[in-house]
Amino acid sequence: xxxxxxxxxxxxxxxxxxxxxxxxxxxxxxxxxxxxxxxxxxxxxxxxxxxxxxxxxxxxxxxxxxxxxxxxxxxxxxxxxxxxxxxxxxxxxxxxxxxxxxxxxxxxxxxxxxxxxxxxxxxxxxxxxxxxxxxxxxxxxxxxxxxxxxxxxxxxxxxxxxxxxxxxxxxxxxxxxxxxxxxxxxxxxxxxxxxxxxxxxxxxxxxxxxxxxxxxxxxxxxxxxxxxxxxxxxxxxxxxxxxxxxxxxxxxxxxxxxxxxxxxxxxxxxxxxxxxxxxxxxxxxxxxxxxxxxxxxxxxxxxxxxxxxxxxxxxxxxxxxxxxxxxxxxxxxxxxxxxxxxxxxxxxxxxxxxxxxxxxxxxxxx
Amino acid sequence: xxxxxxxxxxxxxxxxxxxxxxxxxxxxxxxxxxxxxxxxxxxxxxxxxxxxxxxxxxxxxxxxxxxxxxxxxxxxxxxxxxxxxxxxxxxxxxxxxxxxxxxxxxxxxxxxxxxxxxxxxxxxxxxxxxxxxxxxxxxxxxxxxxxxxxxxxxxxxxxxxxxxxxxxxxxxxxxxxxx
Numbered sequence: 001x002x003x004x005x006x007x008x009x010x011x012x013x014x015x016x017x018x019x020x021x022x023x024x025x026x027x028x029x030x031x032x033x034x035x036x037x038x039x040x041x042x043x044x045x046x047x048x049x050x051x052x053x054x055x056x057x058x059x060x061x062x063x064x065x066x067x068x069x070x071x072x073x074x075x076x077x078x079x080x081x082x083x084x085x086x087x088x089x090x091x092x093x094x095x096x097x098x099x100x101x102x103x104x105x106x107x108x109x110x111x112x113x114x115x116x117x118x119x120x121x122x123x124x125x126x127x128x129x130x131x132x133x134x135x136x137x138x139x140x141x142x143x144x145x146x147x148x149x150x151x152x153x154x155x156x157x158x159x160x161x162x163x164x165x166x167x168x169x170x171x172x173x174x175x176x177x178x179x180x181x182x183x184x185x186x187x188x189x190x191x192x193x194x195x196x197x198x199x200x201x202x203x204x205x206x207x208x209x210x211x212x213x214x215x216x217x218x219x220x221x222x223x224x225x226x227x228x229x230x231x232x233x234x235x236x237x238x239x240x241x242x243x244x245x246x247x248x249x250x251x252x253x254x255x256x257x258x259x260x261x262x263x264x265x266x267x268x269x270x271x272x273x274x275x276x277x278x279x280x281x282x283x284x285x286x287x288x289x290x291x292x293x294x295x296x297x298x299x300x301x302x303x304x305x306x307x308x309x310x311x312x313x314x315x316x317x318x319x320x321x322x323x324x325x326x327x328x329x330x331x332x333x334x335x336x337x338x339x340x341x342x343x344x345x346x347x348x349x350x351x352x353x354x355x356x357x358x359x360x361x362x363x364x365x366x
Numbered sequence: 367x368x369x370x371x372x373x374x375x376x377x378x379x380x381x382x383x384x385x386x387x388x389x390x391x392x393x394x395x396x397x398x399x400x401x402x403x404x405x406x407x408x409x410x411x412x413x414x415x416x417x418x419x420x421x422x423x424x425x426x427x428x429x430x431x432x433x434x435x436x437x438x439x440x441x442x443x444x445x446x447x448x449x450x451x452x453x454x455x456x457x458x459x460x461x462x463x464x465x466x467x468x469x470x471x472x473x474x475x476x477x478x479x480x481x482x483x484x485x486x487x488x489x490x491x492x493x494x495x496x497x498x499x500x501x502x503x504x505x506x507x508x509x510x511x512x513x514x515x516x517x518x519x520x521x522x523x524x525x526x527x528x529x530x531x532x533x534x535x536x537x538x539x540x541x542x543x544x545x
Binding site (some may be wrong): 004006007008009011014040043044047048050051052053054055057058060063064066067070256265352365 | 384387390391394395398402405406407408411412415416419423427432483484490501502505510513520522523524525526528529530531532533535536540
């Protein structure tokens with residue numbers, strides 16, 4: 001019989017009863033395995049000693065009060081990946097807006113190109129990077145000329161009536177995902193960003209850094225971003241109470257979200273995509289990592305960058321029926337999603353799924 | 367056809383807050399313990415634990431099944447990142463400090479437990495993230511199954527990961543003391 005594996009022997013250190021019958025017989029007769037086990041026990045003991053820590057005296061109630069009174073927890077720059085937060089109902093109510101606004105902010109925040117993207121590209125960022133991007137608001141003002149107005153509806157026909165989009169159909173739901181579906185839909189929304197040289201100069205002076213000179217024509221230039229229309233399908237029985245009490249405290253989370261939105265479109269006056277990209281890359285505070293990522297995106301006129309917070313998610317490129325897409329996985333392995341562009345629409349499939357399951361749903365969407 | 371969103375939202379927000387409080391009370395000690403295992407500094411460990419809970423609350427629902435696993439993992443990684451940041455800061459400060467600065471350190475202090483702990487934490491921070499997390503989580507009293515859930519691998523892999531991580535830590539500590 002082959003010697004016992006490293007893992008088996010290590011487990012034996014913690015649990016003397018861990019060996020199965022045949023392994024135990026081997027171990028009893030094998031001096032080599034016993035010697036290896038002793039070496040492992042020594043290392044384990046050494047590690048336990050090395051990692052000893054001072055005693056922790058906790059006051060949980062006080063700690064909870066401190067967390068409660070912490071500054072309002074809000075995503076930096078108003079951005080968060082929908083797939084990373086198993087949505088509760090309030091989130092669900094604004095699900096459509098969350099996705100398209102995230103796309104719009106992405107469009108603004110990362111490159112400010114003039115574009116109608118045809119493909120997607122992950123951009124690894126840290127929250128510090130996103131915080132740095134927040135400074136971009138100091139360069140001008142953002143206003144909605146048409147507010148995003150998401151609505152919750154209960155039929156695909158209603159969702160189509162509001163958004164004007166054909167609602168995607170999931171051909172086969174994975175086991176365990178409820179077939180109960182609710183829809184969020186919104187018509188298109190329009191945001192206008194106006195560059196303001198004075199505001200930008202004031203902001204730079206306040207941080208003690210000099211702002212790069214605005215390219216000619218930048219002052220007063222307007223970028224108009226059109227987002228949506230969009231439709232979001234949320235799978236999961238959101239209204240069912242678990243237990244007998246109808247006001248049960250348990251919240252039913254969506255198991256799967258499928259979203260479709262017209263690609264965000266950006267038009268402008270006075271400036272070009274190249275000027276804008278060069279300008280953003282010269283902004284003080286932009287991390288070298290993010291700058292490199294932005295440069296790596298390629299043609300900014302046709303690529304939609306998707307920020308991926310490096311602490312929480314990993315990304316990889318996938319092909320969805322010939323269209324290049326990005327698969328995102330929460331590092332916990334408990335949530336994943338895929339985003340891709342087909343013709344003039346952005347699609348998102350996300351949920352508490354394995355990445356392979358999300359990609360499979362994406363490929364079989366009708 | 368719409369639904370009564372305001373009513374539903376109020377109910378859910380209340381439920382959400384209560385669920386978060388319950389999660390906090392059941393997991394705070396363990397999350398702070400994991401951070402303390404890495405940092406060997408109770409006060410900083412509590413800072414990390416609170417930061418982790420705030421991040422979790424922002425991103426996820428407290429009712430999520432994966433909540434404890436997420437918190438354990440985040441505590442380990444956030445604390446390890448702090449140690450790495452601390453090292454960078456110390457290097458920077460050392461590079462900027464006048465020569466006399468280093469001479470004011472009491473040599474006796476180098477022998478104290480605190481210094482040993484710092485050296486061990488520096489070695490821990492040099493390990494790859496996964497082995498470092500496995501070591502810390504296991505040393506914090508998590509079962510093999512809990513460690514596996516936190517780092518997203520099968521329980522059967524923990525023995526091997528742990529063994530290799532312990533050997534790597536020993537090697538790193540030895541390397542650190544021989545420099």
